Amino acid sequence: MLSSATPTLLIRNARVLLPDGQFQSADVWIEGGLISQIGPDIALEIDRVADTVIEANNMTLLPGVIDPQVHFREPGLEHKEDLTTASRACARGGVTSFLEMPNTKPLTINQEALNDKLTRAAQKSYVNFGFFIGATAENSPDLQTATPTPGIKIFMGSMHGDLLVDQEATLDRIFSTGTRLIAVHAEDQARIAERRIEFAGITDPAIHSVIQDNQAALNATQLALKLSKKYQRRLHILHLSTAEEADLLRQDKPAWVTAEVTPQHLLLNTSFYEKLGSLLQMNPPIRSAHDNEVLWQALRDGVIDFIATDHAPHTLAEKGRANPTDQADEEASSTTVFLEPAKVPSGMPGVETSLPLMLTQAVNGRCTVAQVSNWMSTAVAKAYGIVGKGTIAPGYDADLVLVDLDTYHPVLREELQTKCGWSPFEGWNLTGWPAVTIVDGQVVYDRGQFNQDVRGRALTFNA
Ligand code: DOR
Secondary structure, three states, X not given: OOOOOOOEEEEEEEEEEOOOOOEEEEEEEEEOOEEEEEEOOHHHHOOOOOOEEEEOOOOEEEEOEEEEEEOOOOOOOOOXXXXXXXXXXXXXXXXXXXXXXXXXXXXXXXXXXXHHHHHHHHHHOOOEEEEOEEOOOOOHHHHHHOOOOOOEEEEOOOOOHHHEOOOHHHHHHHHHOOOOOEEEEOOOHHHHHHHHHHOOOOOOOOHHHHHXXXXXXXXXXXXXXXXXXXXXXXXXXXXXXXXXXXXXXHHOOOOOEEEEEOHHHHHOOHHHHHHHHHHHOOOOOOOXXXXXXXXXXHHHOOOOOEEOOOEOOOOOOOOOEOOOOOOOHHHHHHHEOOOOHHHOOOOOOOOOOHHHHHHHHHHOOOOOHHHHHHHHHHHHHHHHOEOOOXXXXXXXXXXXXXXXXXXXXXXXXXXXXXXXXXXXXXXXEEEEEEEEEEEOOEEEEEOOEEOOOOOOOEOOEOO
């Protein structure tokens, strides 16, 4: 029995997404951080007054978003982002859990570095957290023992230093040792290096998508699939970006393989370089409108399992955007310095906009709200074996987001919480913005206000 001191939260009159994908007009009673009861008129049935009551006014209640690929820059790169600013951005975006990548300083390649991140996050993060362990050519023992972690991250390309693992023999050894999930950034580094020489000196930002072309991604995905099949090793393909990779998986996807796509690979394409310039540069690069369509179809058909943002903030100055207050890109052009893509850091922020971006697509008829929620929460929890998350049902953790599907609001630079202070989606008029975000039964974000006292917890993984 829960003691009477256990905090209680009542969400009254929400349109609740149930595990079968249907919506029910219901109240949700939360006790001790767990979903306890869901049903019409629970408020009347339970003879207790909740400590906190949220009037949902028929807004839609979804499981909190789990973003399984983010770069939050702490420790070592806090001039771009830190765990406080990034997790505030999560709270505003309805992201109640994140899985963060190992390319920080120091690299997250052993238990000591993992423990440091877990300690920092416990002190600072507004939402729940997990951290990947990064593979190097030398850290095989750490890859087997580091805990807790959702899995091993391998940069097969688009990386430098110790985290670049691009030799087949080394990759073979990592795939053959142990059983835990391997998540790959699949780009063929040798091909990229050759093409950098071929296209050297070109400063048009669009050349980035030509240099790191579809073939570079396909080569590496083919290699990762080959090794995964050789050892029946659990493989996750991060930010799948090309039609060719989607077609490959459609023909041949073992049961132990999953794949993700980012909202930007679904919604942006190379035509956006004209407006966004180097802000569009990321790895793997933004592709063509044809790739967008094939990726959408693969997602709807279940060839691609879920969505991640690859939130990868860089400052405007690093991106060659000299004036940090530039709002319109027309204005920006006068202050833009054009650098060769190799000199510009790749990546764009995403946690704050991913849910409204995808819900706007649902409202526009490209998919359903239930599909979006599956791709951004339920399927992620399942793939990574994240205990207690991703579903609105009694006994699950009360990680929830109440979204408003009736009003539209643009992405505005001045409202962004990410430290980098820009978004490639500025000006996009979106619906489905989070009104309230709840982490473990605590209201962390309520219509523009943050609860400074809420802290997330380390996720546990049973995969
Ligand atoms: O564009 C990217 N930026 N892709 C990555 O894989 C890394 C990331 C970063 O950390 O900036």
